Amino acid sequence: MRILLVEDNRALAEGLATILRGTGHAVDVVQDGASAEVLAAAESFDLVILDLNLPQMDGLSVLRAMRDRQNRAAVLILTARGSAEDRIRGLDLGADDYMVKPFDVGELEARVRSLLRRQAGLRASSVSFGAVTLDLTSRSFVADGAALDIPARERALLEVLFTRAGKVVAKEAIVQSLTSLDDDLSGNAIEQYVSRLRKRLAPHGLTVRTARGIGYYLDRLAEG
Known part of the structure; x- marks a missing residue:
């Protein structure tokens, strides 16, 4: 999943980006509201983690501009402003969740997982396709009772396909989900x-099929 992190504290931004990237997310970081507003208008994100006290343009103005453009990315406000008035205003403007600094990293990760599940249209804690199950809490895959050992980038790709199992996902959408602006992920890399995923999934009766000229989709292998 692709995340935009808007935080003017450089050390905090770098720390959070490292944590989120470590769980397979593509993360773009900006440190002022004006840059956030431009990037949110130009790029597609699954989640925006948004500070309120930002230079050039405050976070609530960024949020208002997003919703005025019908941008439906999930928004988690992460701020030191914890008054009931601030919370109400942020939620009324269209934020999906609100956390106050200082915060527990584990709780932040849980809220991110919850928002991304909601964004993908999923409510259950796990989703299965054939013999493979995706645990949406740990973002891990299990097949025939054993965990699948999959490198982070391949796991992120499989998650994108898994949450849309049976539906074609455009190659451009896959690239956007797996990369930030600082990454350079070619079509050959996706292939x-x-x-590699086909080889990992074949023993469990699944494969990734190509929709020529469009993208890829998860499917069951034909029996026999």
Whole structure:
């Protein structure tokens, strides 16, 4: 999933980005509201983590501009402003969740998982396709009772396909989900990840099929 992190505290931003990237997310970081507003208008994100006290343009103005443009990315406000008035205003403007600094990292990760599940249209704690199950809390895959050991980038790709199982996902959408603006992920790299996933999934009766000229989709292998 692709996340935009808007935080003017450089050390905090770098720390949070490292944590989120470590769980397979693509993370873009900006440190002022004006840059956040421009990037949110130009790019597609699954989640925006938004500070309120920002230079150039405050977080609530960024949020208002997003919703005025019908931008439906999930928004988690992460701020030192914890009054009931601030919370109410943020939620009324269209934020999906609100956390006050200082915060527990584990709780932040749980809220991020919850928002991304909601964004993907999923409510259950796990989703299964064939013999493979995706645990939406730990973002891990299990097949035939054993955990699948999958590198982070391949796991992120499989998660994108898994939450849309049976539906074609455009290659451009996959690239956006897996990369930030600082990454350079080519179509050939995606094809390599797909090839590796096919080998990992084949023993469990699944494969990744190519929709020529469009993208990829998760499917069951034909029996026999």
